Amino acid sequence: MDKRCLLLVFVLAVVLFFSNVNATTFELNGTVYDVNGTALNNTNVSVLLKDQTWTDLGTNYTSTNETGWFNVSLPLAQNYMYQLSIKHTNTTFNSVDYVGQTLPTFPYQQFSMLSNTNFYLKEAGTINVTVINASDLPLLNSEFAVQVKDQKLGYPTGSCSNVRTYEHICYVPRDRNYSIMIYPGQGSQQHFVPVSFDWNNFTASQSYSIGSLSIYNATTKTLNKQFNVTESMARISGYLNATGINGWEEFTIVPFVSEPGNMVFMTYGILPFNASVWVNSADIYDLTTGFYNISLPYAASETVNYILFAAAKNGTYYGSYRNITVTGNTQLNFTMYGLLGSNSTISMTTSTGGSRTVNTSRQFFYLVNSSNNQSLQNVNAHVETTVDYSNYDAVELTFMEDLSGSNSGNFSLPLLNVTGFKEMNVYSMNQAPKEFLQGLHLK
Secondary structure: OOHHHHHHHHHHHHHHHHHHHOOOEEEEEEEEEOOOOOEOOOOEEEEEEEOOOOOEEEEEEEEOOOOOEEEEEEEOOOOOEEEEEEEEEEOOOOEEEEEOOOOOOEEHHHHHHHOOEEEEOEEEEEEEEEEEOOOOOEOOHHHOEEEEEEOOOOOEOOOEEEOOOOEEEEEEEOOOOEEEEEEOOOOOOOOOOOEEEEEOOOOOOOOEEEOOOEEEEOOOOEEEEEEEOOEEEEEEEEEEEOOOOOOOOEEEEEEEEOEOOOEEEOOOOEOOEOHHHHHOOOOEEEOOOOEEEEEEEEEOOOEOEEEEEEEEEEOEEEEEEEEEEOOOOEEOOEEOEEEOOEEEEEEEEEOOOOEEEEEEEEEEEEOEOOOOOOEOOOOOEEEEEEEEOOOOOOOEEEEEEEEOOOOOOEEEEOOEOOOOEEEEEEEEOOOOOEEEOOOOOOO
């Protein structure tokens, strides 16, 4: 090769290097097939974009050509998250007949590796969600949000959309089981407790009704689920019990709304303190006897699950968890255990708009660098910590936390000082996912 060719190769390499360094977009491409390996043309491929605060930034989409191939250009940002959705519509019946696998939201580092991939779609089912209130009036889509989770995988599907003003439609692989949860949307003037519904019967060969509001259409493989969020209040009462302890210096029952799969958001999932005010009453706490009597909202026609945490102090801090599906007034006692960690608090809003500080102990965790000598800062991550308290009057449950901001390299949880820690998964926008299993040593 002469000097002119070498110079040309060098210049091209430099140009390509700097174009990649300064790139503001990247390409996602691949080929889409059905379950039999037949290429699917005119298949919708869309990518939902989120930033580090999990705010939706919009959707980029394209369609496959006659060979099943597609290419879509996406904005490149190290702190973006990307969720892929692929679905094919049967033009004869105008219904979605094939859909991509249920995938989580990926950070750029992992999502950018999906290019030049063959995608094999599965036979699709449709979940159509509507909501009514006490007046039998439909809630607009701006007033309620829907989360559909694959029960085995545990993360939300990415194939839901608002197609009209009063319903959400989700397209999912029909060989899986799902949990559907609804809750008030951002800016909603409707206030209702989140409710859920488990669905595991896309295999049904005959159409049938589900209660008085919902129906499954076996011909189109469509679940039409209508939630009635008319709210009632139940009184939950009982005692806190601990060997050798008669009376408490302080205690509070902290209700967490339980998402499908017994998952609780530590930051966002706490019900306000003293919900009894909403029905012109008051929560009762008797420090001498350990008796409590509180109110919890529920929807009589739907399923409402809570994880209750009893936080108490007698010299040192104690705690206990109970799970409950609220259907009416219930008696529920707590057996109290010691807590891991150091003195800390849980912050609750009150039903009148104030705040209440709950004193307790929490186990702190720190995200550190690869050398284990420096805590990470400015972390954007989602953390899931699973504990099995089924031997301690509760269930296996998963705590969820979203980390962001300047002091986001650590978090804490109210953990019982018993066996039961199962695993922790850290999904970072900047690093690969990390998993910590039962061998994690807690001090």
